[in-house]
Amino acid sequence: MPLESIVPVERNPLSGASNSPLRRLAASPSSAPAAVSSARATAPPPADTAPGPWPDSGVRNWSPGLNQQLATAQQSQDYLEQLQDRLLTLKGLVSRRLASSGDQATALQNGPQDAPLARRRDELKLLWQQRPEASGGGLDAQLGFDADGTAPQRFRVRGLDARTLQSAGSETLAFSVPGARQQPASVRIDPNLSLGSLAQCLDQALAPIGVRVKAEPQASLVFQTSPAQWERLSEGLMVKGDGKRFPTGQPVRVQLDPTPALINPALWQLDSPEGLRQVLPEIVRASRQVEQTQSQVQRSLDRVDQALEANTPTADARACETFATQFAGQAAGAQGFAKLAALVGSAQGLPRHRVESLLKIQAES
8 A cells, every 4th residue: 555545634624523433534625536546545555565454445445525525514514503603693682682671762773782783793794705615615595505515506597487488489599608619508498388398498408508497486497507607607698589588689698696695694784673673584594594404414424424434444453453564564665754754743833835945955865
């Protein structure tokens, strides 16, 4: 087993804490390929070393996507805990203010008394803005969870709703993305089809350009795409028809409306009883959604745990002793390993450039 396959991998500091020893085996998203590289896992041992039963047999069977899924779930779990704490704290402040005795209108005009509310709202606003990065891409604006770290951006396209699609006769629509090299995606619109069937037609046609479509019970179509693709689409998704739904018959830039976020603290008015009464149900609704998403994330963590456990070999005393012997033998003969080991203690806590300087000095000696 090569020495590089047992070098510890740095954990992502945003990952949430876990009580499961299996979860601690996973690396951060940026380090995941190194932790589960198939080339390293299947590399043959040196000719003079007998193959050991552990840990090679386990690493070789791990799925390359498990590390990414686990890190995303842990980061999302940690973020949801922080979000729930902020929501419940603000909920308590709002409830106490509304339930306080005396003249509420006068009390709410008192600046020092409103300061805690405004401060908690601003903290929640900042945390909500940090959601994409802090959750590792696992949580979208409605707190939908994506284990692969690619939570989509959902949106609607003006002019493509149930009313317009199921009227005005048959028509072929061609969609093009700014800067895209592929040909426009074309779909035939038949107004006699149900909204679900129309959504399937659009979904199949737009999938090559990274857009998926589904019908919702409220008789509307919801489009979704990756955050990276959304930036391109929002610059100007173009649609060309036969002159029925888009009268000019020429490519037209359509308006995209992002699905509203679950909460928007920037719009919350906390300086009047009426404003607080409107905010309180939003906080309660958001808190309930956090609980539902937490359950979904926990199920994802449990599935990863099961997968890791199924692929982790039993490490008995003999296997551990064989592994230690192999490592000691390789370390003794590895070129430069002794110098690296001598530098580890002195390099801890040093800036990167200082560590590189130390390694360079040792290499030149």
